[in-house]
Amino acid sequence: MLKVGINGYGTIGKRVADAVAAQPDMDVCGVSKASPDFGADGAVRRGYALYSAREDRLSAFRDAGYDVAGTSEDLIEESDVVVDATPGGIGAENRPRYEAAGTPAIFQGKEADDLVETSFNARANFEAAEGAEYVRVVSCNTTGISRLVAPLEEAYGVEKVRATLVRRGGDPDQTGRGPINDILPDPITVPSHHGPDVNTIFPDLSIDTMGLTVPTTLMHMHSLNIELESEPTSAEVRELLAEESRIFVVEDDLAIDGTGKLRELARDRGRPRGDLWENCVWGESINVQDSELYLFQAIHQESDVIPENVDAIRAMTGLADGDESMQTTDEALGIGL
Ligand code: NAD
Numbered sequence: 001m002l003k004v005g006i007n008g009y010g011t012i013g014k015r016v017a018d019a020v021a022a023q024p025d026m027d028v029c030g031v032s033k034a035s036p037d038f039g040a041d042g043a044v045r046r047g048y049a050l051y052s053a054r055e056d057r058l059s060a061f062r063d064a065g066y067d068v069a070g071t072s073e074d075l076i077e078e079s080d081v082v083v084d085a086t087p088g089g090i091g092a093e094n095r096p097r098y099e100a101a102g103t104p105a106i107f108q109g110k111e112a113d114d115l116v117e118t119s120f121n122a123r124a125n126f127e128a129a130e131g132a133e134y135v136r137v138v139s140c141n142t143t144g145i146s147r148l149v150a151p152l153e154e155a156y157g158v159e160k161v162r163a164t165l166v167r168r169g170g171d172p173d174q175t176g177r178g179p180i181n182d183i184l185p186d187p188i189t190v191p192s193h194h195g196p197d198v199n200t201i202f203p204d205l206s207i208d209t210m211g212l213t214v215p216t217t218l219m220h221m222h223s224l225n226i227e228l229e230s231e232p233t234s235a236e237v238r239e240l241l242a243e244e245s246r247i248f249v250v251e252d253d254l255a256i257d258g259t260g261k262l263r264e265l266a267r268d269r270g271r272p273r274g275d276l277w278e279n280c281v282w283g284e285s286i287n288v289q290d291s292e293l294y295l296f297q298a299i300h301q302e303s304d305v306i307p308e309n310v311d312a313i314r315a316m317t318g319l320a321d322g323d324e325s326m327q328t329t330d331e332a333l334g335i336g337l
Contacts, residue, residue, distance in 0.1 A: 005079030013085035036064035109139030119200035122311035126322030129315035157229030275303035
């Protein structure tokens with residue numbers, strides 16, 4: 001069994017840990033945290049060995065009653081691969097520590113593309129990460145766009161993507177984020193930085209993006225207009241997307257009118273933390289006019305990158321090829337609504 005360490009046990013790290021623990025070919029050898037808060041309590045209750053991110057915080061963990069296995073240095077030594085899910089920018093500081101230990105590492109969306117050998121999305125470029133030591137799983141929004149573009153590109157060719165990203169103000173636990181009563185063009189400059197991030201996965205794709213931030217914590221919403229090179233019907237596109245395991249085409253009769261009901265569906269289905277690992281594309285919104293495709297998709301920012309982290313581990317270590325890895329991940333997690 002491959003030993004995976006999780007450095008940074010927050011919104012993403014705790015979900016990656018549970019996803020790794022559910023796989024047949026890998027184990028969580030420990031998780032590292034900066035402070036002994038409720039997240040540390042959750043890790044211990046799930047049976048994960050707990051490490052302190054810093055030497056000088058060891059006493060804080062011990063004073064709070066935690067039996068700490070060591071520092072993140074020890075965790076890095078112990079691990080075959082580390083998933084670094086620390087806040088943006090800290091991954092770059094951590095890379096020399098992984099290099100010193102000879103431990104391959106996966107970084108997350110906020111880190112720069114040039115920190116790693118390749119940015120990663122399982123559906124679009126699994127092969128690029130095969131054998132790599134340092135890989136970045138792209139952001140939640142870029143993951144959502146990449147999963148959509150990959151099958152469209154293969155089936156019809158993509159001339160141009162135009163996307164407006166309506167982004168949640170913060171995650172539910174980010175009490176300091178906003179806005180609480182406003183709609184922000186974010187960034188105000190157009191096009192936004194999201195398009196170039198998608199180009200780290202599809203270097204030749206023509207894409208322009210605009211961003212807004214709104215007062216919700218539930219999900220992001222993408223409004224997409226994609227010029228295709230051929231002219232499929234709306235029904236054909238709907239069928240194509242429905243065949244993708246990580247795209248959930250929301251059927252009309254479910255009467256789901258927004259992100260609140262989507263998350264409620266996930267809770268009703270017994271999903272852990274009410275997570276939605278799949279892109280949620282409204283079937284009724286899929287509309288092709290003169291080779292221009294329009295649709296709305298909702299992206300659960302806290303969870304869509306989780307299966308991608310599991311697949312990146314397999315790509316880097318050679319545990320499986322892309323199709324086999326995605327299938328194993330999907331089965332272990334129960335992906336597919
Ligand atoms: P978070 O703040 O929820 O979690 C970060 C965790 O890292 C916290 O538990 C913190 O205690 C810990 N930490 C801080 N400094 C550390 C250190 N030096 N060593 C070890 N642990 C340390 O952050 P998050 O939302 O999980 O984001 C992590 C990364 O994932 C970022 O790059 C972010 O851009 C990316 N990401 C986040 C989301 C999202 O919506 N939350 C979605 C996709 C990608």
